[in-house]
Amino acid sequence: xxxxxxxxxxxxxxxxxxxxxxxxxxxxxxxxxxxxxxxxxxxxxxxxxxxxxxxxxxxxxxxxxxxxxxxxxxxxxxxxxxxxxxxxxxxxxxxxxxxxxxxxxxxxxxxxxxxxxxxxxxxxxxxxxxxxxxxxxxxxxxxxxxxxxxxxxxxxxxxxxxxxxxxxxxxxxxxxxxxxxxxxxxxxxxxxxxxxxxxxxxxxxxxxxxxxxxxxxxxxxxxxxxxxxxxxxxxxxxxxxxxxxxxxxxxxxxxxxxxxxxxxxxxxxxxxxxxxxxxxxxxxxxxxxxxxxxxxxxxxxxxxxxxxxxxxxxxxxxxxxxxxxxxxxxxxxxxxxxxxxxxxxxxxxxxxxxxxxxxxxxxxxxxxxxxxxxxxxxxxxxxxxxxxxxxxxxxxxxxxxxxxxxxxxxxxxxxxxxxxxxxxxxxxxxxxxxxxxxxxxxxxxxxxxxxxxxxxxxxxxxxxxxxxxxxxxxxxxxxxxxxxxxxxxxxxxxxxxxxxxxxxxxxxxxxxxxxxxxxxxxxxxxxxxxxxxxxxxxxxxxxxxxxxxxxxxxxxxxxxxxxxxxxxxxxxxxxxxxxxxxxxxxxxxxxxxxxxxxxxxxxxxxxxxxxxxxxxxxxxxxxxxxx
Amino acid sequence: xxxxxxxxxxxxxxxxxxxxxxxxxxxxxxxxxxxxxxxxxxxxxxxxxxxxxxxxxxxxxxxxxxxxxxxxxxxxxxxxxxxxxxxxxxxxxxxxxxxxxxxxxxxxxxxxxxxxxxxxxxxxxxxxxxxxxxxxxxxxxxxxxxxxxxxxxxxxxxxxxxxxxxxxxxxxxxxxxxxxxxxxxxxxxxxxxxxxxxxxxxxxxxxxxxxxxxxxxxxxxxxxxxxxxxxxxxxxxxxxxxxxxxxxxxxxxxxxxxxxxxxxxxxxxxxxxxxxxxxxxxxxxxxxxxxxxxxxxxxxxxxxxx
Numbered sequence: 001x002x003x004x005x006x007x008x009x010x011x012x013x014x015x016x017x018x019x020x021x022x023x024x025x026x027x028x029x030x031x032x033x034x035x036x037x038x039x040x041x042x043x044x045x046x047x048x049x050x051x052x053x054x055x056x057x058x059x060x061x062x063x064x065x066x067x068x069x070x071x072x073x074x075x076x077x078x079x080x081x082x083x084x085x086x087x088x089x090x091x092x093x094x095x096x097x098x099x100x101x102x103x104x105x106x107x108x109x110x111x112x113x114x115x116x117x118x119x120x121x122x123x124x125x126x127x128x129x130x131x132x133x134x135x136x137x138x139x140x141x142x143x144x145x146x147x148x149x150x151x152x153x154x155x156x157x158x159x160x161x162x163x164x165x166x167x168x169x170x171x172x173x174x175x176x177x178x179x180x181x182x183x184x185x186x187x188x189x190x191x192x193x194x195x196x197x198x199x200x201x202x203x204x205x206x207x208x209x210x211x212x213x214x215x216x217x218x219x220x221x222x223x224x225x226x227x228x229x230x231x232x233x234x235x236x237x238x239x240x241x242x243x244x245x246x247x248x249x250x251x252x253x254x255x256x257x258x259x260x261x262x263x264x265x266x267x268x269x270x271x272x273x274x275x276x277x278x279x280x281x282x283x284x285x286x287x288x289x290x291x292x293x294x295x296x297x298x299x300x301x302x303x304x305x306x307x308x309x310x311x312x313x314x315x316x317x318x319x320x321x322x323x324x325x326x327x328x329x330x331x332x333x334x335x336x337x338x339x340x341x342x343x344x345x346x347x348x349x350x351x352x353x354x355x356x357x358x359x360x361x362x363x364x365x366x367x368x369x370x371x372x373x374x375x376x377x378x379x380x381x382x383x384x385x386x387x388x389x390x391x392x393x394x395x396x397x398x399x400x401x402x403x404x405x406x407x408x409x410x411x412x413x414x415x416x417x418x419x420x421x422x423x424x425x426x427x428x429x430x431x432x433x434x435x436x437x438x439x440x441x442x443x444x445x446x447x448x449x450x451x452x453x454x455x456x457x458x459x460x461x462x463x464x465x466x467x468x469x470x471x472x473x474x475x476x477x478x479x480x481x482x483x484x485x486x487x488x489x490x491x492x493x494x495x496x497x498x499x500x501x502x503x504x505x506x507x508x509x510x511x512x513x514x515x516x517x518x519x520x521x522x523x524x525x526x527x528x529x530x531x532x533x534x535x536x537x538x539x540x541x542x543x544x545x546x547x548x549x550x551x552x553x554x555x556x557x558x559x560x561x562x563x564x565x566x567x568x569x570x571x572x573x574x575x576x577x578x579x580x581x582x583x584x585x586x587x588x589x590x591x592x593x594x595x596x597x598x599x600x601x602x603x604x605x606x607x608x609x610x611x612x613x614x615x616x617x618x619x620x621x622x623x624x625x626x627x
Numbered sequence: 628x629x630x631x632x633x634x635x636x637x638x639x640x641x642x643x644x645x646x647x648x649x650x651x652x653x654x655x656x657x658x659x660x661x662x663x664x665x666x667x668x669x670x671x672x673x674x675x676x677x678x679x680x681x682x683x684x685x686x687x688x689x690x691x692x693x694x695x696x697x698x699x700x701x702x703x704x705x706x707x708x709x710x711x712x713x714x715x716x717x718x719x720x721x722x723x724x725x726x727x728x729x730x731x732x733x734x735x736x737x738x739x740x741x742x743x744x745x746x747x748x749x750x751x752x753x754x755x756x757x758x759x760x761x762x763x764x765x766x767x768x769x770x771x772x773x774x775x776x777x778x779x780x781x782x783x784x785x786x787x788x789x790x791x792x793x794x795x796x797x798x799x800x801x802x803x804x805x806x807x808x809x810x811x812x813x814x815x816x817x818x819x820x821x822x823x824x825x826x827x828x829x830x831x832x833x834x835x836x837x838x839x840x841x842x843x844x845x846x847x848x849x850x851x852x853x854x855x856x857x858x859x860x861x862x863x864x865x866x867x868x869x870x871x872x873x874x875x876x877x878x879x880x881x882x883x884x885x886x887x888x889x890x891x892x893x894x895x896x897x898x899x900x901x902x903x904x905x906x907x908x909x910x911x912x913x914x915x916x917x918x919x920x921x922x923x924x925x926x927x928x929x930x931x932x933x
Contacts, residue, residue: 474694486682502746507741
C-alpha cells in the first residue's frame with residue numbers, strides 16, 4: 001500500500017521542508033480567518049494527502065490521495081469568500097484539476113488492466129504490451145502537467161493561487177506543483193521507461209514555452225500574488241526543461257548527462273519550493289498589512305516591515321537566478337546540461353537546443369526585471385497609499401515562518417553537495433548510474449558539470465567572497481568617517497511625492513511595449529483636457545490590462561463551442577411534439593441517405609440532391625422561423 | 628600568483644584611465660580641448676572628500692546597495708582569462724557565473740534607482756531592466772559559441788586555448804561571435820548608441836538616471852563600478868576575440884594587452900562619435916542583431932563540425 005523508496009523519501013522531505021515553516025506562518029495567520037475549523041481541517045489534511053500521494057504504492061491509493069489533495073486545496077481556496085471572483089477561481093481550479101484527474105484515471109485503467117491495486121512495478125509489463133505507448137505518455141503529460149501548470153494548461157494558476165489564503169498559496173505553489181513533478185518522475189521511470197526521443201522533445205518544448213510565457217505574463221501583472229503564480233509557471237517550465245533534457249540524453253544513450261539533467265530538475269524543484277513559499281509568505285504579510293493585492297498601492301514597506309523585506313529580498317535574488325543563491329545553482333546546472341548538447345550526434349537536434357538556451361536565458365533576464373519591479377515597487381520608495389502608510393511588521397509566528405523558510409533557502413545554498421547526494425541516490429533508485437563523484441570530484445567546494453570540458457562553479461567560495469568584499473568595503477566606509485547629511489530627493493525643484501514615483505505599470509512599460517504583439521493589452525486612457533489643449537489637462541487616468549492569450553484563444557473558444565452545442569440541445573429539447581416527430585423523420589432520412597452514399601453507391605449528383613433535401617427539411621421542420 | 632594579483636591591480640588602476648581616454652579621444656575628434664587621462668582619478672579623489680548627502684526618502688537599501696553593486700564586479704575581475712603566460716588564473720569559472728555576477732550588480736543598481744522615490748530613478752531602472760533583459764540571452768549564446776570554439780566552457784581556459792590554438796577553420800563563427808559581443812560591450816556599458824553617459828537629459832538617461840540621487844563616496848563607488856565593468860567587458864573581448872600575445876615575456880605581454888584594451892577604447896570612441904543615440908524602442912533592433920549573430924555563430928559552428 002505504501003512504499004518508501006528514495007524518490008518517495010526525497011519528496012516527503014520536500015513536502016516537510018515546505019510545510020513545517022508554513023505551519024508556523026499559518027498559525028500566525030489564523031486569527032484573521034473567520035472559518036477557523038474549516039480552514040484547519042482542510043489545511044492539515046491537505047498536507048497529509050500530499051505526503052500520501054508521494055508514498056503510495058498502488059494506483060488506487062495514489063488516486064485517492066491525489067483526489068483528496070485536489071479537493072482539500074479546492075476547499076482551502078474557498079476559505080475566504082469575499083467576492084464572486086474567488087468562487088469563480090475555485091470553480092476553474094476544480095474543473096482543471098478534474099480534467100487532469102480524468103487522464104490519470106484513463107492512464108491507470110489501461111496500465112493496471114483494471115486491477116487498481118497492483119503495484120507500480122507490475123504496471124510496466126502491461127504498459128509494454130500496450131500498442132500505443134505514446135498515448136499513455138500523453139495521458140501522463142495531460143494529467144500531471146495540468147496540475148503542475150505548464151503551458152497550455154496553466155491558466156488556472158493566476159486565478160486560484162491569489163484567491164487562496166496566503167499560507168495556502170505558498171503550499172499550493174511551492175509544494176503541490178512539485179507533487180505533479182513527482183508523478184512525472186514516478187510514472188515515466190517506473191512504468192514507461194524506454195522513452196523515444198520525441199517524448200523528451202515534447203517535454204523540452206513545453207518547458208521552454210512555459211518558462212517564457214510565465215515570466216512575460218508575470219511582468220504585466222499588478223496583483224502581487226498573481227505575479228508570483230505566473231512565476232510558478234515559469235519555474236515549472238525551467239524544471240521541465242531540465243527534465244526534457246534528461247529524457248533526450250537518456251534516449252540518445254548519454255546516461256551520465258541524463259542523470260545530471262534529472263538532478264538539476266530535482267534540485268530546481270527543491271529550490272522553487274523554498275523561494276516561492278518564502279515569496280508567497282512575504283506577499284501574504286504585505287497583503288495582510290495593507291489589505292490590498294494591488295502592487296501599485298504599496299511602496300516604502302521596507303521601513304515598517306524589515307523582516308518581511310529582507311526575506312523577500314533573499315527570495316527575489318534567488319528566483320532571479322543570481323549567484324551565489326540556490327536558484328542560480330540549479331539554473332546553472334540546467335544550462336550546463338543544455339550546453340553539453342554538443343555531444344549529441346544528431347545535427348538538427350543540436351541546432352534546435354540553442355533555442356531552448358535562448359528561452360532560458362531570456363527568462364532569466366526578464367525574471368530579474370520582474371523582481372526588481374516587484375521588490376522595488378512594493379518595498380522601496382514612498383508609501384503609495386494610506387494603507388501602506390499604516391502597515392507595520394506582522395506578528396511573531398508569521399515572522400518565524402518566514403525566517404525558517406529563509407533558513408531553508410540558505411541551507412539549499414550552503415549544503416548543495418548534501419542535497420545533490422540525495423538526488424543522486426534517487427536516480428540510482430530509478431535505475432540510472434551514480435554520478436555524485438563526477439559532480440563533486442575534488443571535495444564539496446566545486447560543483448562540476450559532467451560534460452566534457454564543462455564549467456565549474458563554487459557556490460560557497462562565491463558567497464564568501466561576495467559577502468566578504470562587501471563587508472570589507474562597508475567597514476572601509478565606516479573607517480573613513482564620512483560626513484553625512486540627510487536631505488530631500490531632488491525633484492526638479494518640485495516636492496518629491498508618492499505620485500511622482502514610477503508605478504509598476506510604468507516600470508514594465510518598455511517591456512510591455514516590446515511584447516505588444518503578444519500581450520494585445522486593453523488600454524484605457526481618460527484625460528480631462530483644459531480648454532481644448534492637447535497637452536494641458538486637469539486629470540488623467542491610464543489603465544492597462546493584459547488578458548492571457550491562451551485564455552482568450554484556447555479556453556474561450558472551447559467554452560464558446562460548448563455554449564453553442566448546449567444552446568442547440570436546449571432548443572431541441574424544449575419544443576412541441578411535432579418538432580420531435582420532425583427530428584425523428586429527419587434522422588431517418590439521414591440514415592437512409594447515408595446508407596445509400598456510403599454503403600450502396602456514390603455519385604456526386606445524388607449526394608448534392610440529398611444534401612439539399614436534408615438542409616431544406618431541417619430548416620423547415622426543425623429550425624423553423626428565426627425569432 | 629604574484630603575477631595574477633599584479634595584473635588584477637594593473638587592470639583596476641587602468642579602469643578610470645580607459646574611460647577618460649574614450650572621453651578625451653571623443654573631444655579631440657570633435658575639435659575640443661581634450662581632458663587629461665587622469666580625470667577619472669581626479670573625480671574619484673574629489674568625490675571621496677565630499678560629504679555624502681542621503682535622501683530622506685530612501686531606506687537602508689541606499690546605504691548597502693553601492694557596495695553590493697561593486698563587489699560582484701570586483702569578484703569577476705578575479706575570474707578573467709590570464710594576461711601573461713604562466714600567471715595563475717581561475718580556469719574553470721564559466722560564462723553563466725560571470726553574466727550572473729554582472730546581473731547581480733545590475734540588480735542592486737536598479738533597486739538603488741527605485742529607492743530614492745524620484746521619477747528619474749524609476750525611469751532609469753525601468754530602461755535598464757528592459758535593456759539587460761535583452762542582453763542576457765545574447766550574452767549567454769555568444770559566450771556559449773566562443774567556448775565551443777575554444778573547447779572549454781571555463782572562460783579562463785577558453786582564453787588560453789584560443790591564444791595557443793586559434794580555431795582558424797571556424798573563422799566565420801568566430802567573427803559572428805565577435806560582432807555580437809562588441810554590441811553587447813556597448814549595450815552593457817551604456818555607451819552611445821544605447822545610452823549616453825554624458826547627458827543628464829531625462830529623455831536619454833539610463834545609467835545616470837539611476838544614480839542621480841547619489842553623492843560623495845557612494846557616487847565614487849558607482850563610478851568605479853562603471854569603469855570596472857568596462858574593463859571586464861573589454862578584457863573579455865580582448866582575450867576571447869583578439870587572442871594573441873600571450874606567449875611573449877610578461878612585460879611585453881602586459882603591454883600588448885593594454886594596447887589592445889586601448890584599441891577597444893578607440894573603437895568605442897569612434898562608434899560614439901559617428902553614431903547618434905538610438906531611441907529606446909529601437910535598441911531591441913540592435914540587440915536583436917546581436918542575438919541573431921550569436922545564433923549564426925553557433926549554427927555555422929555546428930554545421931561546419933569540429
